[in-house]
Amino acid sequence: MVIGVGPFSIKLVLLAIVLLLAWSIARFLAKYPKNDKRKAAGGLLLDAVFWGFVAARVAHIIQWRDEYLQKPLSMLAVSDGGYLWWAGFPVAIVYVLWRTRKIRIVRQPVLMGLAAGILIWFASNHWLGMMQRSSIDFPDVQLATFDQQPVSLSAYRGKPVVLNLWASWCPPCRREMPAFEQAQEQFPDIAFVMVNQGESLKKVQDFLQAEQLMLNNVLLDPASGVMHQVRARGLPTTLFFDAQRQLQGVHMGEITAAGLKSKIAQYFD
Structure with missing residues (x-):
């Protein structure tokens, strides 16, 4: 079965859920000990995720540059699924480290929120892949x-x-x-x-x-x-x-x- 929720693919829905969970974890942890930097932690996490996505997309475009140069506008087709996460994750982490150099009190909550989001994302994708593979047989038509x-x-x-x-x-x-x-x-x-x-x-x-x-x-x-x-x-x-x-x-x-x-x-x- 090709899984989706309404007009949206299940991966897009999962991504939204993972972002919400990571954001919530960062905000929750930013309250302790004796701290209430929830707004700063939540905003910083979303910024880090954004720049991580950008880096992952740019790395994918560089890897497949010959194909993209044939049709440059296809670089904008972000729904194509073209991301190199091994390039995006370090950029997100470095961005957090740089932005928290003067407000280190929120560094740990944001990094822990990112780590939780990454783990949930990979676990949910593994589960989704297994469910999809088990539900779709080679067509006999x-x-x-x-x-x-x-x-x-x-x-x-x-x-x-x-x-x-x-x-x-x-x-x-x-x-x-x-x-x-x-x-x-x-x-x-x-x-x-x-x-x-x-x-x-x-x-x-x-x-x-x-x-x-x-x-x-x-x-x-x-x-x-x-x-x-x-x-x-x-x-x-x-x-x-x-x-x-x-x-x-x-x-x-x-x-x-x-x-x-x-x-x-x-x-x-």
């Missing part, structure tokens, strides 16, 4: 090729599969197609399977021809069976399965070339 021959996704057994659910009426789907076209050439040992949801053969062919897209594995799912089976909440949705057909990760929404390659490196290397 009858699909069709462009020549109207029946085909199953089991035809791609023995290699990792990146499964993208899309439709031509979906603007984010259209924008991310070139990233998959590029990736299929760079990673020939991975099957990039583009399963169209609910559209006719002519509509799909006309779209691919108009956009001059050369995608190797485009399949038709007129009844949107795959979307229903994995309980995807919207389009586009991209699922990453290893060679044993075990789910490794899910990405909801548009994915950039850098985001796609970073997830391939994370799940399949």
Whole structure:
């Protein structure tokens, strides 16, 4: 199941909860001993988290600079999930140390709030990943090729599969197609399977021809069976399965070339 709360992804909701908990812990600890710097501690923690996010994002952009330089505006796609936390955490800690050089009384509460937030974030993400992997099986749905021959996704057994659910009426789907076209050439040992949801053969062919897209594995799912089976909440949705057909990760929404390659490196290397 692709988990979410209303229109928001579960990770965004978890992030908000973790921030609230870390902020509350820092404010609570700032009362002791004989101190009441709660406002300063809470504000400083949020500032540190902000600069940690910025550093993590910049580090990710630097790591995948070649892909981002091809489409510079994609650097702003923060929902892509592109963050290097090992770069963000030290920046957040150094920021706290620097800001508290003259008000050391709030240093410990803020650092403890940060530490608690980090632990809760990693624990909740580990739990979420386990729950997601156990709730989504490799789809077993009858699909069709462009020549109207029946085909199953089991035809791609023995290699990792990146499964993208899309439709031509979906603007984010259209924008991310070139990233998959590029990736299929760079990673020939991975099957990039583009399963169209609910559209006719002519509509799909006309779209691919108009956009001059050369995608190797485009399949038709007129009844949107795959979307229903994995309980995807919207389009586009991209699922990453290893060679044993075990789910490794899910990405909801548009994915950039850098985001796609970073997830391939994370799940399949």
